[in-house]
Amino acid sequence: MNLTNLNPKLLKAHYAVRGKIVARAQKLEKEGKKIIYCNIGNPQALKQQPLTFIRQLLALVEYPELMNHPETLKTFPKDIVERAKFILKENPKGMGAYTQSEGMHFIREAVAGFIEKRDGIKTDVKRIMLTDGASKGIQLVFTMLLHNEQTGFMIPIPQYPLYSATIDLYGAKQVNYYLDEEKNWELNESELNFSLAKAKEKGIATVAIVVINPGNPTGSVLSKENIKMIINFSAKNKLAILADEVYQENIYNKALPFHSFASVMEEMGEKNVPLFSFHSISKGFLGECGHRGGYMETRNVSDEVYEQMVKLQSIGLCSNTAGQIATFAMVAPPKTGDESFDLYEKEKNGILADLKEKAEILGAELNKIPGMHIKVPTGAMYAFVKFDLPAEDGIHPEKMGEEERLKHEAARDTDYCMKLLEETGICVVPGSGFGQKPGTFHFRTTFLPPKDEIKALVEKFGKFHTAYTASAGKAAVKK
Numbered sequence: 036m037n038l039t040n041l042n043p044k045l046l047k048a049h050y051a052v053r054g055k056i057v058a059r060a061q062k063l064e065k066e067g068k069k070i071i072y073c074n075i076g077n078p079q080a081l082k083q084q085p086l087t088f089i090r091q092l093l094a095l096v097e098y099p100e101l102m103n104h105p106e107t108l109k110t111f112p113k114d115i116v117e118r119a120k121f122i123l124k125e126n127p128k129g130m131g132a133y134t135q136s137e138g139m140h141f142i143r144e145a146v147a148g149f150i151e152k153r154d155g156i157k158t159d160v161k162r163i164m165l166t167d168g169a170s171k172g173i174q175l176v177f178t179m180l181l182h183n184e185q186t187g188f189m190i191p192i193p194q195y196p197l198y199s200a201t202i203d204l205y206g207a208k209q210v211n212y213y214l215d216e217e218k219n220w221e222l223n224e225s226e227l228n229f230s231l232a233k234a235k236e237k238g239i240a241t242v243a244i245v246v247i248n249p250g251n252p253t254g255s256v257l258s259k260e261n262i263k264m265i266i267n268f269s270a271k272n273k274l275a276i277l278a279d280e281v282y283q284e285n286i287y288n289k290a291l292p293f294h295s296f297a298s299v300m301e302e303m304g305e306k307n308v309p310l311f312s313f314h315s316i317s318k319g320f321l322g323e324c325g326h327r328g329g330y331m332e333t334r335n336v337s338d339e340v341y342e343q344m345v346k347l348q349s350i351g352l353c354s355n356t357a358g359q360i361a362t363f364a365m366v367a368p369p370k371t372g373d374e375s376f377d378l379y380e381k382e383k384n385g386i387l388a389d390l391k392e393k394a395e396i397l398g399a400e401l402n403k404i405p406g407m408h409i410k411v412p413t414g415a416m417y418a419f420v421k422f423d424l425p426a427e428d429g430i431h432p433e434k435m436g437e438e439e440r441l442k443h444e445a446a447r448d449t450d451y452c453m454k455l456l457e458e459t460g461i462c463v464v465p466g467s468g469f470g471q472k473p474g475t476f477h478f479r480t481t482f483l484p485p486k487d488e489i490k491a492l493v494e495k496f497g498k499f500h501t502a503y504t505a506s507a508g509k510a511a512v513k514k
């Protein structure tokens with residue numbers, strides 16, 4: 036079999052976070068080069084320790100026999116043993132059996148309780164579905180809303196490439212809207228109107244808008260006012276909202292708190308705009324990416340529509356059981372007075388404090404490098420760093436068509452990131468993999484590596500950037 040036998044939509048789809056720069060990094064690593072992987076938000080691959088609470092709970096529910104040994108009862112905190120027994124009572128068929136399509140009922144109830152506590156709003160357990168990570172929930176909604184090849188989905192630029200890749204894979208239309216870099220990557224109403232009108236001119240029927248908050252790759256957190264504007268825009272234009280809120284625990288600036296779309300909608304009394312919100316065990320302080328757990332909460336859709344969503348989920352049977360249990364652990368953590376509480380709090384606060392410190396170090400230090408510009412991340416796990424490249428003699432991108440220009444500039448940022456990798460061992464993702472405004476260059480880096488590595492990393496960035504831009508022609512000038 037060769038590529039001509041394959042679905043052309045698969046061939047078109049592109050997923051930069053694991054693209055050719057990463058493949059090169061893996062090859063270099065095999066050859067003995069030390070690589071610092073800053074390309075992907077995979078915390079435990081970068082030495083973040085799993086929470087003891089989650090692993091102890093999973094161990095007991097996966098192998099209940101352990102609870103028959105007195106030694107175990109001495110080693111495991113009492114509340115975790117009780118919790119494991121509770122899980123086994125609620126799910127008597129055990130971890131090896133399929134669950135209901137939407138996931139175990141008691142876990143969905145716990146998710147509803149989590150949302151009610153977080154937002155102070157009423158939540159319907161019948162509208163909560165457990166998913167294999169947020170990705171699968173997002174793809175479910177895309178599948179459900181897709182009518183034909185002219186169906187459009189508005190996505191932010193820059194975006195997390197799950198969205199562009201899914202749109203290509205499913206044969207839909209990508210309707211880009213640019214985030215406003217100068218305003219902390221917020222959404223801009225006139226840009227949304229412009230983008231929607233342009234799509235309409237091309238005969239695209241836009242059905243939904245994706246919002247990532249806190250942002251990937253931007254590391255920014257949206258204000259309540261901005262969220263209200265997006266909800267009003269969606270109401271006016273009859274769009275559904277996909278609120279990707281997987282980084283809701285990764286908030287580093289108290290002045291910019293997280294507001295869920297569900298809570299803002301409730302506050303506005305909005306009852307018509309369909310809302311699909313996603314959360315995950317992969318991010319926050321859990322970092323349980325490999326366990327593939329998460330949930331989707333749906334608002335403002337009819338029972339008939341929701342039945343179709345459940346049917347769609349049932350075609351894939353159910354999400355995996357370990358991911359469901361880890362989701363339970365995320366939404367129902369130890370309480371004050373539980374034996375496991377103190378360690379849980381210590382581990383959680385340690386991870387979040389460390390991420391905050393690393394975001395600040397990275398932000399402050401990269402901004403000192405002439406030709407690099409970064410909004411200090413206030414959320415998520417990333418910085419989307421803008422860098423200057425000197426103009427190339429005899430080449431005039433401003434005279435190129437948009438597509439040609441983006442291709443040309445993608446080749447330049449990819450070359451930059453490839454050379455960065457080869458010379459320093461730092462693996463980041465070119466901005467073109469997420470999308471960026473013509474005439475700008477970015478790369479996305481995580482701030483997940485250990486603190487001492489972050490400091491060394493910044494130094495390497497500085498030296499590399501100066502040398503690269505000098506050899507590329509005129510020196511980059513800091514604005």
Ligand SMILES: Cc1ncc(COP(=O)(O)O)c(C=O)c1O
Pocket residue numbers: 076167168169170171195197247251279281314315316317324328329
């Ligand atoms: C914005 C965003 N949404 C969704 C995902 C996917 O998360 P999950 O592992 O829950 O599928 C990621 C992963 O990096 C992400 O950054």
